Every structure is written in structure tokens, then in C-alpha cells.
Amino acid sequence: MSVLVIILPILLITLLLIIFGIICLWKRRKSKAEKSREAECEEKLPLLQRHEILIESEKIEKYLNGDVFVNTEKYEEAIGVFETKGWVTLVGPPGSGKTMTAIKLGRDNSASGNKSIPFCQNIHDVPKFVNEKEEPCIIMDNLIEHSYMNHSSKLLQDISTFNDVFDKYIKNGLVHVIITIGKEAWNELKDFLGSHIELFKSGIVEGIGERFNEDETESMIAHHLRINKNNEKTSTVNNIVININVDSIFSLPISIDLLCANRTLLGEQKDSKPVKFKYRMEMYLKNWRDSDDEVDKKSFCFVFFVALCGGILSMDDFESDSKKHIYINVCKAFNVEPYARNEIESMISMEGNRRVPGFLYLMSETPNRTYGFHHESLLDFFLATLCKDEHQPLFIENANIAYIMRKCKLSNYYYESSLSYVRKILKYWHLEDRLEIQDNHIGKLLDRIIREIKQGTMTLDWKDHIFMEHVSFKREWRKK
Structure with missing residues (x-):
């Protein structure tokens, strides 16, 4: 009995030390994997901060290696x-x-x-x-x-x-x-x-990506179909492209890229009349948002969630305390039951699910699967189209704060600056592809900014931000 009294505590302590050692080893390996991914990103884009890494950087690398460049x-x-x-x-x-x-x-x-x-x-x-x-x-x-x-x-x-x-x-x-x-x-x-x-x-x-002859266009279509493993005929896509009216939001190269990557969108355009690609995309997004199909609803919420996170999301981030509540808020706003991580990954890889790959591409598989929007302009369009009205509070409360400060505009032109070049900047700032924060939501935006400042997550130099030239914003700021 006395031997057991001596041995049992020793065995228990040994077991605890082994468990502790396993946990430490697991954390160390996970940390190394995360650092490896960060180092890989930094090697490609050395001076960019994590949230500023080009969301299409991996795709550009893939396209250049795959001889897609024309x-x-x-x-x-x-x-x-x-x-x-x-x-x-x-x-x-x-x-x-x-x-x-x-x-x-x-x-x-x-x-x-x-x-x-x-x-x-x-x-x-x-x-x-x-x-x-x-x-x-x-x-x-x-x-x-x-x-x-x-x-x-x-x-x-x-x-x-x-x-x-x-x-x-x-x-x-x-x-x-x-x-x-x-x-x-x-x-x-x-x-x-x-x-x-x-x-x-x-x-x-000037004029990069604006003018292509017939051979260049056909070559571009063929390359994009091949890289996206799309078996559609080049001639079929070319007939659709002929009817595309490019605009300031979607140039010809990205229109071709999105058509070849999004089989559902491509199928819907085969009998379409000539119209701006922007309007085709708006209808596609609204139909997806309003779909009654359960998989469509849940895939829409996931893509919306990635958009609010700044256009890039690793599946580890999906489970983090700082991100998961955003996904839950999105699902709640669209009356959808949230998926677990394994269900999300299963949904994305479904053979019949063609909507998610039309907006997101797989940036990397190791150390964990990471998804990004095909292009920054697609991210901008997605948010500007879907966060105009009743979903604007959802955007202000949950979107990446750096994105809000860099990409959004305020609702009217009432600015105080008299500098001519600043007036030109303001004209640029109010282009149609920017998400416009309505006057009645400026207070909510200020609350978010103040919260981020107090938490130390507001990295931008906001005091000389162009929002401070806006009379309504400045007036609300003084109240705070």
C-alpha cells in the first residue's frame, strides 16, 4: 500500500508532464506554420502590412506561372x-x-x-x-x-x-x-x-488593359479557360465577350477572368443582350442573395463574411474569437443557420457549388486553407452593391476598419477644403464603385472608429483623413 502511495503521484505527475509536453509541441509546430506562411507573404511583398497584402497576389503568381499573361x-x-x-x-x-x-x-x-x-x-x-x-x-x-x-x-x-x-x-x-x-x-x-x-x-x-485586338482577346479567353479548368469552348465565351460593354468598374480582362472562373455566371450570359457587365454582376449578386436554395444562402453568407474580413480569410481565422462573431452576425442578418468549419469546407468543395469559386479562389492549402477574392475591384463591387441600404449597419459594425477608412465615401459633397487638388481628390472619392456611408449612419461609424482607437487596432493616421474634411462628420466628431 505504501508503495502505491509513492508510485501513483509519480505516475500522475509524469502523465501530466507528457500531456503538457504534447501541448507545447503542438503549439510550437502551429506557431512555426503560421510564421512560415507570414514569411512567405513577406518574401513576395516585403513592405506591406498583413491587411494590405494584395488579395490577388497568389492568383497573379499562378497566372504568370501558367502562361496566362498576353x-x-x-x-x-x-x-x-x-x-x-x-x-x-x-x-x-x-x-x-x-x-x-x-x-x-x-x-x-x-x-x-x-x-x-x-x-x-x-x-x-x-x-x-x-x-x-x-x-x-x-x-x-x-x-x-x-x-x-x-x-x-x-x-x-x-x-x-x-x-x-x-x-x-x-x-x-x-x-x-x-x-x-x-x-x-x-x-x-x-x-x-x-x-x-x-x-x-x-x-x-496609359491605356493598360483597355484595347485588345481579336487575336489577343481570343488568346486571353483560351488561357483563362485553361487555368480555371473550364471546358467551355473559346468561341462560346468570345460570343459573350463581344456583347459585354466594359465600364469603369469592370475592364475586359477582369470580365473575362470572372466569366471563366464562374460557370454559373457564364451559363446565365449565353443568351444575354448587350449590356454593361456591371449590371450583369448586380443582377447575379441580388439573385444569389435572394435565392431560396439552402446551399446558395449559406455560400452567400460565407462569401459575405470573407468580404467583411477584408477579402482574405484562412480557415483558422474562421474559428478565432476576433472573426467568428462576424460570421454569426452575417448569418443572423440573412436568417441563415451558421455552418461549422467542416461544413463550410465541405460546401466549398461540393461539385455542384459553382458560386463560391466564382468569387473566391484558394490562395494556399498549407498551413491551413486560405481563400481570397479574385480581385480587389470585385471585393469593392460586392460590398458596394450589397451594403447600400438595410445592411449598412452590418457593414459598419463588422467590416475591416482599414478597408472602411480606405475605401468608403460619405454621402454628400459638402466638404470644407478650398484647395483645388483636394477638390479633385474628392471628385475621385465619390466614384460610383465606392460604398457610400449614409448621413444617418455617420454616428455609428464614429462609434466604431472610437472603439478601434481605444482598443489600439486603429493603425491608420485618421486625424488628417479626408473624412475630417466632411462637415457632417466633423460636426458629429466634435459631439463625441
């Missing part, structure tokens, strides 16, 4: 400008392939053959890339939209930095720069940029 006259023009000057600015509408063109251009002209072209979103960081051994190339993707369009005074403050960096590093060939700018932002600010910043006085290639 050489055009504009690409040849960009090559000529870049090789002659050492810098180039690519201008085109959303989804026109500016980022893919920039990466392809950087790789094709890399002296070292390096496939990893770093991204940089801050003109102040450009000198960090200077390397005595080689002439590095960097990409500044959507530079003006991401860094300056939501902070009206920042562009004025950085003019001297732009010109100093250009004179010391870019003009002298110490670093090569490929910049992309959206067509609408460029049209509003090109006079201002061209007259104040040396970098934008030359080396501009």
Missing part, C-alpha cells in the same frame, strides 16, 4: 519606356492587369533574373532598396490611391520627398521603379502630379 502593344510600349528611362507609370482601370503587368515587366527586366520583385507603398522607403551590388527594381502598386487619396494633406507634404528621391536614386539608376495608378485617379490628378512631381512628368503609359 503580350500586347501596350506591354511592348511599357518595356520600351522602362528600358530607356529606368522608371515607368502604368495607368489603367480596375482589373485591367496593371499589377500583373508590373510584376511581369520587373521580372523580364531583372538583371539578376530574380523573380521576387519587392513591393513598396511609401516613397520614403525607396532608399532602403538601394544596393551597391545590383540595380534593384521595386513596384509601387496603386501608389496614389493607397497612400494619398484618403489623406488630403499628405501628398502636398511629400512633394519634396518625391523629387529628392527621384533626383538621388531613380534618375541616376540606383533603383528602378514601376508604378501603377488607376485610370480615374490619374485623370483627376495628372495635371497636379505632372506639374509638381518630376517622376510623373514622363514615363507614363
Whole structure:
């Protein structure tokens, strides 16, 4: 008996130590896997924060490796400008392939053959890339939209930095720069940029992804069908594309990409009359939202949830305390019973479920499955279309705060600024593809901002945000 009294506690302690060791080992492996994924993202896009990583980055990599890129006259023009000057600015509408063109251009002209072209979103960081051994190339993707369009005074403050960096590093060939700018932002600010910043006085290639001849269009369709494992005939898709009226929201390349990736959407367009692709997508989304089919409802809620999370979601995030309540709120808003994780993954992989792959693609399978929207412009359109009215409070309460501050607009044009270039920014800010926060929800938006500030999750410099130029917003802010 006395032996048992001695042995049992020892065995119990040993067992607890083994269990503790197993738990520590599991956590360590999980942590390593997460760090591995973060390192992989950072290797591709070194200076971008986690929430700023391009949602289509993995897709671009897949398309470039799969030989989907179609050489055009504009690409040849960009090559000529870049090789002659050492810098180039690519201008085109959303989804026109500016980022893919920039990466392809950087790789094709890399002296070292390096496939990893770093991204940089801050003109102040450009000198960090200077390397005595080689002439590095960097990409500044959507530079003006991401860094300056939501902070009206920042562009004025950085003019001297732009010109100093250009004179010391870019003009002298110490670093090569490929910049992309959206067509609408460029049209509003090109006079201002061209007259104040040396970098934008030359080396501009406009019209990226806007004009394609018949052979280029057919080649693009064939490549997209192949990469998306879609057995539809190229001629069938080409007949649909002929009837597509592209607009400022959906350019021809992204329209083709979405049609080839979304078999349900493709099937619905076969007998359609010529109409803007935007209206086709609006009808598709509203029909999906209002569907009585149980799988359609639940798949819609999952995609809506991913959109609110900023367009990227790993299945581990799905179960995290910071994200899962958002999914529950979405399901509640649309009167749908929430799925468990395994049910979600089963639904996505269902052979008959073609709606989710039409909006999300599998970014990675390890260490856990991660999904992202096909393109940032598709994410913007999805939220702008579905969060206009009764679902706007759902958006304000649950959406990624960085996305709200970078992508949303306020409901009227009553701003106090008298600066001409700021008025141009405001005109850009009120484009139709932006989600408009209604006046009666400004108080709710301010409550969310204040909550994020107190929690330390508000990383943006909000005090000089363009919202502070808005009279109603400023008035409500003073009340708080």
C-alpha cells in the first residue's frame, strides 16, 4: 500500500508532464506554420502590412506561372519606356492587369533574373532598396490611391520627398521603379502630379488593359479557360465577350477572368443582350442573395463574411474569437443557420457549388486553407452593391476598419477644403464603385472608429483623413 502511495503521484505527475509536453509541441509546430506562411507573404511583398497584402497576389503568381499573361502593344510600349528611362507609370482601370503587368515587366527586366520583385507603398522607403551590388527594381502598386487619396494633406507634404528621391536614386539608376495608378485617379490628378512631381512628368503609359485586338482577346479567353479548368469552348465565351460593354468598374480582362472562373455566371450570359457587365454582376449578386436554395444562402453568407474580413480569410481565422462573431452576425442578418468549419469546407468543395469559386479562389492549402477574392475591384463591387441600404449597419459594425477608412465615401459633397487638388481628390472619392456611408449612419461609424482607437487596432493616421474634411462628420466628431 505504501508503495502505491509513492508510485501513483509519480505516475500522475509524469502523465501530466507528457500531456503538457504534447501541448507545447503542438503549439510550437502551429506557431512555426503560421510564421512560415507570414514569411512567405513577406518574401513576395516585403513592405506591406498583413491587411494590405494584395488579395490577388497568389492568383497573379499562378497566372504568370501558367502562361496566362498576353503580350500586347501596350506591354511592348511599357518595356520600351522602362528600358530607356529606368522608371515607368502604368495607368489603367480596375482589373485591367496593371499589377500583373508590373510584376511581369520587373521580372523580364531583372538583371539578376530574380523573380521576387519587392513591393513598396511609401516613397520614403525607396532608399532602403538601394544596393551597391545590383540595380534593384521595386513596384509601387496603386501608389496614389493607397497612400494619398484618403489623406488630403499628405501628398502636398511629400512633394519634396518625391523629387529628392527621384533626383538621388531613380534618375541616376540606383533603383528602378514601376508604378501603377488607376485610370480615374490619374485623370483627376495628372495635371497636379505632372506639374509638381518630376517622376510623373514622363514615363507614363496609359491605356493598360483597355484595347485588345481579336487575336489577343481570343488568346486571353483560351488561357483563362485553361487555368480555371473550364471546358467551355473559346468561341462560346468570345460570343459573350463581344456583347459585354466594359465600364469603369469592370475592364475586359477582369470580365473575362470572372466569366471563366464562374460557370454559373457564364451559363446565365449565353443568351444575354448587350449590356454593361456591371449590371450583369448586380443582377447575379441580388439573385444569389435572394435565392431560396439552402446551399446558395449559406455560400452567400460565407462569401459575405470573407468580404467583411477584408477579402482574405484562412480557415483558422474562421474559428478565432476576433472573426467568428462576424460570421454569426452575417448569418443572423440573412436568417441563415451558421455552418461549422467542416461544413463550410465541405460546401466549398461540393461539385455542384459553382458560386463560391466564382468569387473566391484558394490562395494556399498549407498551413491551413486560405481563400481570397479574385480581385480587389470585385471585393469593392460586392460590398458596394450589397451594403447600400438595410445592411449598412452590418457593414459598419463588422467590416475591416482599414478597408472602411480606405475605401468608403460619405454621402454628400459638402466638404470644407478650398484647395483645388483636394477638390479633385474628392471628385475621385465619390466614384460610383465606392460604398457610400449614409448621413444617418455617420454616428455609428464614429462609434466604431472610437472603439478601434481605444482598443489600439486603429493603425491608420485618421486625424488628417479626408473624412475630417466632411462637415457632417466633423460636426458629429466634435459631439463625441
